[in-house]
Amino acid sequence: MPLKSLTINGFKSFADKTKIDFTSGITGIVGPNGSGKSNITEAIRWVMGEQSAKSLRGDKMADIIFAGSDTRSQMNHAEVVLEFDNSKKELKTDQENISIKRKLYRNGDTEFSINNKECRLKDITELFMDSGMGKQSFSIISQGRVEEIFNSKPIQRRSIIEESAGIALFKQKKIQAENK
Numbered sequence: 001m002p003l004k005s006l007t008i009n010g011f012k013s014f015a016d017k018t019k020i021d022f023t024s025g026i027t028g029i030v031g032p033n034g035s036g037k038s039n040i041t042e043a044i045r046w047v048m049g050e051q052s053a054k055s056l057r058g059d060k061m062a063d064i065i066f067a068g069s070d071t072r073s074q075m076n077h078a079e080v081v082l083e084f085d086n087s088k089k090e091l092k093t094d095q096e097n098i099s100i101k102r103k104l105y106r107n108g109d110t111e112f113s114i115n116n117k118e119c120r121l122k123d124i125t126e127l128f129m130d131s132g133m134g135k136q137s138f139s140i141i142s143q144g145r146v147e148e149i150f151n152s153k154p155i156q157r158r159s160i161i162e163e164s165a166g167i168a169l170f171k172q173k174k175i176q177a178e179n180k
């Protein structure tokens with residue numbers, strides 16, 4: 001499913017609002033060490049629902065908010081918007097264009113939205129579940145992840161296969177139903 005654009009504002013090193021348009025084909029991001037390449041992939045994982053500060057290389061979630069530099073003061077919130085082209089209906093919704101947004105304030109307040117309609121994190125997770133996209137999916141392969149997959153225990157590997165096969169959503173719904 002094609003990504004259309006990523007807009008980052010106040011996330012990690014991106015103090016200025018930055019929009020990356022993904023045109024057709026392959027988009028390459030190049031830059032010197034420390035210029036923010038990994039921060040871009042982390043912004044994608046974050047807006048798709050990443051809840052582990054550690055996996056975003058921080059101690060607490062507020063560490064993803066621009067912390068200030070010699071010339072700029074720290075920011076009060078971070079916001080990331082990711083736009084998808086859903087014309088092939090790969091996501092479980094009729095809408096052709098999907099835009100998901102996540103915002104976090106230093107005081108811990110947080111907002112999620114789908115097409116500018118406020119929602120819960122769960123709604124975003126469910127939208128992408130079994131689409132092959134997701135914060136844990138193969139769509140984003142970070143440094144070390146390939147090794148991690150090959151070295152993982154059978155049970156973890158099984159959950160990766162289950163997600164690719166499209167049954168993770170039903171498993172989660174079953175667990176939720178049993179807990180009600």
Ligand code: ATP
Pocket residue numbers: 011012013014031032033034035036037038039040063064065066067068
């Ligand atoms: P490499 O080529 O070494 O992998 P990279 O391009 O992937 O580098 P990143 O790891 O994305 O670089 O960026 C690291 C930079 O982001 C560091 O300079 C770090 O100080 C900065 N950074 C991380 N979190 C924040 C934050 N909350 N506020 C401001 N800057 C931050």
Ligand code: MG
Pocket residue numbers: 037038039
């Ligand atoms: Mg990097």
